[in-house]
Amino acid sequence: MPRQRVADEVRCWVWLLVADGHTQAGVARRFGLSSTTVRRIAHDPEVEKQVRDTSVSRLTLTGREEISRGIVEGVSNAEIARRIDRHRSTVGREINNNGGRDEYRAVAAHLAAQQRAKRPKLFKFEQFPLLAMVVACWLDLEQWSPEQISARLVLEFPDDETMRVSPETIYRALYVHGRGGLRKELAACLRTQPQHRRARPVTARNRDQSSIPDLVSIAERPDDIEDRLVPGHWEGDLIMGRNNGSQVGTLVERTTGLVMLSKLGTKQADHVADAIAARVRTLPAVLQGTLTWDRGTEMAAHRRFTMATDMKVYFCDPHAPWQRGSNENINGLLRQYLPRDSDLSQFSQEQLDAIAHKLNNRPRKRHSFLTPLEVFDQLVLH
Structure with a gap:
């Protein structure tokens, strides 16, 4: 009679089950093999080598048997790990993933590991x-x-x-x-569309800053603004288009993360102050608190803005964009909709409002993935 051809996977299962104490007759019935074939596989050193040998990064059957003996002896995970030259966390995960100390069995754990290691898997x-x-x-x-x-x-x-x-x-x-x-x-x-995933490059903004008359430093800003406890305090900036020939004003409320965008025809200081003030005056009075800006000359007419809105303006330290972290983050997100190489003057105020609405309905990690509008509704409307 010719020998039965048995797949390698079945051969491994037969060897493991016999090694675990199952009868050869029972294993033969389970896989539809003859008792002779099961006996031959159980005593085949090549099958044993195939079962026991595995990647050095994975636990072997021998290692799992050592874990099982250690559990029976009542020794710690650290001692078992020392015996098999593994980290104690590896031993702990192995035991926890296979029923804990009361249920752990070496062969069953090895069979489960082989099952999980099957490839290819469905994504x-x-x-x-x-x-x-x-x-x-x-x-x-x-x-x-x-x-x-x-x-x-x-x-x-x-x-x-x-x-x-x-x-x-x-x-x-x-x-x-x-x-x-x-x-x-x-x-x-996605906000950025790289062809391949890569580490984010480290960038730094380093531009000349001009003096601003009657500037009030961010160091004088009240502490409750820093703590983001009270809504109504804003961070602002401009984002520039192609060749710095066009610009859009951006405002971010520090507590809720609410975004407002303002169409600008020029970055001349009086025009910027008037345009930003017009946007702010559409807000409820409770949200008209203060404004924090960088040292750009576009806000040199800050006194004009304050007279129009009764909002005090604070200026960040030179080369310190992290002092307006919320606004810097939003400016980065906005580049998905307002690319650097585009002419921003082509965007109408209605289009800018639609973009702001997108961001205001985007979940934020710092709000436990609620949206800024949901947070605004909780804090302000209620």
């Missing part, structure tokens, strides 16, 4: 089409970042564990795999 978005659809929708329609999507899923689907995905998984679906339920074209919906 997460292939396993859960609804998750893929929601993520794709938020990327395409809302332009939310992977981190915002990951956190918002928890808020929107608190009881559905299948609606969970890490930001890294989303990035991998877009950039690494190019498959898995997300179209590669969705990468264009």
